[in-house]
Amino acid sequence: MTLAAPESTHVRPPGSPGRGPGPGWAPALLVGAGTVAALLWCGVPARDLAAFAAYIGAGVALPGTLVWRALTGGGRTLAEDLAAGLALGYAVEVLAYIPARAAGLPLLVLAPPVAVVCTFLCVPRLWRHWRGAPGRERAPGWCAWALAAVVGYLVAWCVISLYRHPVSSAYVDMPYHLALVGEIKHHVPPTLPSVLGERLSYHWFVYADMAATSWVTGIEPVTLVYRLSTLPMMVAMVVLVAVLGRRLGGRWGAGVAAVGVTYFLFSPALQEGVSFTSRSMFTSWASPTQTFGALLFAPVVLMLAGGRRSWAALAVLLLALTGSKATFLPLLLAGLLLVVAVRGVVERRVRAEWPAAAGLTLVCLLIAQFVVFGRGAQGTTVAPFATMRSLWGSVAGIEMPELASVPAGPLVVLTAVHLFCLACVWGGAAALGRRALEPPMLLMLGIGAAGVGAAVVFGHPSLSQLYFLEGARPYLSVAAVCGVLAARRVPWPIVACLVGMGAGAALLASARDVAGDVLAAVVVPYTMLAAAALLLWRRGFGLAVVALLTGYALPESVRDVAAHVTPKEGERKREIPDGAMEAGRWLRDHSSPGDVVATDLHCRPIRESPCDSRHYWVAGFTERRVLVEGWAYAESTLSRTPLFRASYLDVPFADPARLAANDVVFRRPTAENVRHLAQKYGVKWLFTGRNPKLERFARLRFRNGSSSVYELF
Incomplete structure (x- = not known):
């Protein structure tokens, strides 16, 4: 293997004039x-x-x-x-x-x-x-x-x-x-x-x-x-x-x-x-x-x-x-x-x-x-x-x-x-x-x-x-x-016609109403197109088959290409509340990288799941480690997910005792459970919404319309 280019017989120092700009x-x-x-x-x-x-x-x-x-x-x-x-x-x-x-x-x-x-x-x-x-x-x-x-x-x-x-x-x-x-x-x-x-x-x-x-x-x-x-x-x-x-x-x-x-x-x-x-x-x-x-x-x-x-x-x-x-x-x-x-x-x-x-x-x-x-x-x-x-x-x-x-x-x-x-x-x-x-x-x-x-x-x-x-x-x-270039024996106008025929065939197949069970309804249109391609292949028209197959893919490709640059109507659902970034950055700027944060925010605000635990913006905005926030992508979650028997979004947290100790501080705070969180897990900050009950056991350091940050005594 070559480690360096061959020596050039004509060397210019950096900045020497070279060739003019190319067409690119x-x-x-x-x-x-x-x-x-x-x-x-x-x-x-x-x-x-x-x-x-x-x-x-x-x-x-x-x-x-x-x-x-x-x-x-x-x-x-x-x-x-x-x-x-x-x-x-x-x-x-x-x-x-x-x-x-x-x-x-x-x-x-x-x-x-x-x-x-x-x-x-x-x-x-x-x-x-x-x-x-x-x-x-x-x-x-x-x-x-x-x-x-x-x-x-x-x-x-x-x-x-x-x-x-x-x-x-x-x-x-x-x-x-x-x-x-x-x-x-x-x-x-x-x-x-x-x-x-x-x-x-x-x-x-x-x-x-x-x-x-x-x-x-x-x-x-x-x-x-x-x-x-x-x-x-x-x-x-x-x-x-x-x-x-x-x-x-x-x-x-x-x-x-x-x-x-x-x-x-x-x-x-x-x-x-x-x-x-x-x-x-x-x-x-x-x-x-x-x-x-x-x-x-x-x-x-x-x-x-x-x-x-x-x-x-x-x-x-x-x-x-x-x-x-x-x-x-x-x-x-x-x-x-x-x-x-x-x-x-x-x-x-x-x-x-x-x-x-x-x-x-x-x-x-x-x-x-x-x-x-x-x-x-x-x-x-x-x-x-x-x-x-x-x-x-x-x-x-x-x-x-x-x-x-x-x-x-x-x-x-x-x-x-x-x-x-x-x-x-x-x-x-x-x-x-x-x-x-x-x-x-x-x-x-x-x-x-x-x-x-x-x-x-x-x-x-x-x-x-x-x-x-x-x-x-x-x-x-x-x-x-490269395969198309190696096999080209058909004039390009004919190839283009075959691609067009394939696209038309795909549109016709997708418009057919196939009677029967669900499997047949899905498989039959593809089987029809595959049979047409196989017939051409057996007659030795390799490039024609490729053109026909490409034509089959063309209608969906055009739809997808257009869809990617077509703005969707309506606004997307807001998943992160206003003020969350401001609160997270305040905590980042007033804490040390080794500080640990506790939060009661674990689930995304959606109705489709009891708790979609893909919740990560507290850790994201604060740049701090969180005792428990979201656990959906944790190895301890994914490794316990029985494939096709349950969704990984429904798998509970791997350490229920830790989660209980975390959440009780926000639901029913006492001096004892707050002290337990600080001493056992090293928690120094609490990040939550409005929770006046915490003010008896932690110092309120920041609050806006959606978020509150408390420092443990």
């Missing part, structure tokens, strides 16, 4: 200006935007790009170097922040970027990396505009679905993300901030990035979580998918097509309310762990699948992946093992780099499981057909616990339909032919097969096994596009 600058500047305007319109302070851009640019992307170029020789375009460099910069930042925060010196996170930039400025041999590799390729103008349009669409989706809404009515998991940022801002190793002493068996490295950014820039964590942090990750991911598609497809059109399939092609939906999901990439802010892990994973695949490889860069990225998202290392290991197995059969020997990469991945996977997650599984278990069992419950109206005893028959049938729906999105991979035996393509197919297999084999109380499928989506999309 205009769309990049246009989208950048639009994004800044949108964020300002949504209330992000200009000072925060400037500080964030400066830190991510100079403190993460710049040193990451320089190191990426030095270790791998750089990519073919500036955009590739910046995107991969940003990923590597994030990895270095997180791995630097963890020991810095553990030592009590979080600003030491700046030491690596400062050292890198100074080194690359002071060492003449490294000056060439400021310009990148000679003979750099420029993406055509149409490609730059197409990718800019995708990024612009994603920004518009973020504005409509998150940015324009107040923090009080955002997605239910956002306070959880905020609480973890506050925890890791002050404590490493972290624990679950909403349950004092509970081990955090969760992928938390993205929150280390946000905590480091907050320390360096002074930006409030709520602004990073709800507005800024995932934006550069999302943009870089679009670029890396395009680069990988171009690298394996041999042309920029393949890169743009790979991005289009990755972000905008979804499974057909032939019956309202029944979705055989192919998982979209629209989790950028709802799941920052997935977004962060996907970005770190992409340059790993890029290096292994055709880029210039570096063991050092690979090791840093894999080590950062251990705590970024639990889904990616297993996917990579599966892909590498497929390469080793198939190439071993085909060539009767395997190049050492593939088993070496698999071994390094396995080591990092073991570190993740036994060090980062502490052997915790967060409720994930082997449960074949769990995804389809959940779907069948909603279709047939079967609820828990009866859902656990549904026979295997309908689940197998629904799984077959699900696989057909996935073929409508990624069926082009079947046309790869002999290209499927090439190591890079085997890696794509292995990652994809592992993602699909995990969605079928594993189960989770909140269907988190589907993140495996989402993680594999870009690589299945690249394989599908």
